[in-house]
Amino acid sequence: GNSVTQMEGPVTLSEEAFLTINCTYTATGYPSLFWYVQYPGEGLQLLLKATKADDKGSNKGFEATYRKETTSFHLEKGSVQVSDSAVYFCALSDVDTGNQFYFGTGTSLTVIP
Amino acid sequence: DAMVIQNPRYQVTQFGKPVTLSCSQTLNHNVMYWYQQKSSQAPKLLFHYYDKDFNNEADTPDNFQSRRPNTSFCFLDIRSPGLGDAAMYLCATSRGTGGVPGELFFGEGSRLTVL
Numbered sequence: 001g002n003s004v005t006q007m008e009g010p011v012t013l014s015e016e017a018f019l020t021i022n023c024t025y026t027a028t029g030y031p032s033l034f035w036y037v038q039y040p041g042e043g044l045q046l047l048l049k050a051t052k053a054d055d056k057g058s059n060k061g062f063e064a065t066y067r068k069e070t071t072s073f074h075l076e077k078g079s080v081q082v083s084d085s086a087v088y089f090c091a092l093s094d095v096d097t098g099n100q101f102y103f104g105t106g107t108s109l110t111v112i113p
Numbered sequence: 114d115a116m117v118i119q120n121p122r123y124q125v126t127q128f129g130k131p132v133t134l135s136c137s138q139t140l141n142h143n144v145m146y147w148y149q150q151k152s153s154q155a156p157k158l159l160f161h162y163y164d165k166d167f168n169n170e171a172d173t174p175d176n177f178q179s180r181r182p183n184t185s186f187c188f189l190d191i192r193s194p195g196l197g198d199a200a201m202y203l204c205a206t207s208r209g210t211g212g213v214p215g216e217l218f219f220g221e222g223s224r225l226t227v228l
Contacts, residue, residue: 004155034216043117043203043219044156089155101146101205101217103155 002027006090006104013080013111021075021107023064023090031092033057033066033073038087038106047075047088080111116140119204119220126194127228134189134223136204144209145187146217147179150201162187163209191225199227 007022025033032051036044048057053068062077073090090104117138126132136145144163148156160169162181176198178190191198201224205217 036217036219041221043119043221044205044217045219046216049216100158100161105153105155 002031002092002094002100002102004090004092004102004104007107008105010108010110013109015082015111015113016079017111019075019077019080019084019109021088021090021109023073023075023104025071025073025090025092027071027092027094029094031094033064034091034093034101035062035064035073035075036089036091036103038089040086044089080109082111082113085109085111117204117206117218117220119202119223121223122221123224123226125226125228128195129193132191132194132225134191134202134204134225136187136189136220137185138187138204138206138218139185140206140218141184142206142208142218143184144207145181146205146207147177147187147189148203148205150203150222156203159189194225194227196227199225201225 003026005024034049035047037047038044048059050057050066053066056065064073064075087106087108089106091101093101120135146161147159149159150156158170159173159177160179176192180188201222203222204220207217208215
């Protein structure tokens with residue numbers, strides 16, 4: 001079946017540090033991969049996505065590359081800011097399973113000045 | 114402007130007292146989803162509607178029901194809330210037109226407390 005395994009948190013970084021949040025997936029078909037972000041008190045919102053192998057999604061300085069050979073979609077940012085403090089969810093969706101979305105457990109990031 | 118609106122944002126109910134959470138969308142999306150999110154856990158899909166077609170997850174308790182009277186609105190009914198049903202309930206929509214899966218658009222959630 002489909003599943004997402006995400007790096008456990010919480011993660012605490014100093015401002016301008018490099019961020020990596022690991023995400024690996026298991027899928028029966030050819031899924032699309034997503035990173036969602038949840039800021040305190042808000043709903044989830046799409047951060048970036050990739051729909052096929054070797055695609056790179058990017059937004060707000062964050063990047064993730066769809067690696068089929070390692071079944072991974074790690075999130076990276078070169079220099080985090082305090083405003084990046086949030087919970088990050090890796091997710092996949094597959095047309096073979098009726099476009100259902102499968103989420104990882106989330107990684108809480110706190111950036112300190 | 115908010116595109117997926119959930120009401121109420123906070124709901125307190127008593128053990129066993131029915132509660133209804135509502136979700137409306139201005140995106141005209143085909144698919145509407147209800148997720149349950151407990152602290153430090155992944156959102157768990159309860160059910161979704163593709164237009165009027167209702168799709169229940171196999172492990173969703175019978176205590177949870179849903180209605181979608183039209184494209185814009187979807188309701189989550191919890192018939193007899195237990196303490197274990199205290200959670201954040203997230204509504205989401207997607208186009209669902211086939212092909213590459215589109216993104217989910219989430220509301221801000223309704224936090225349910227059961228006393």
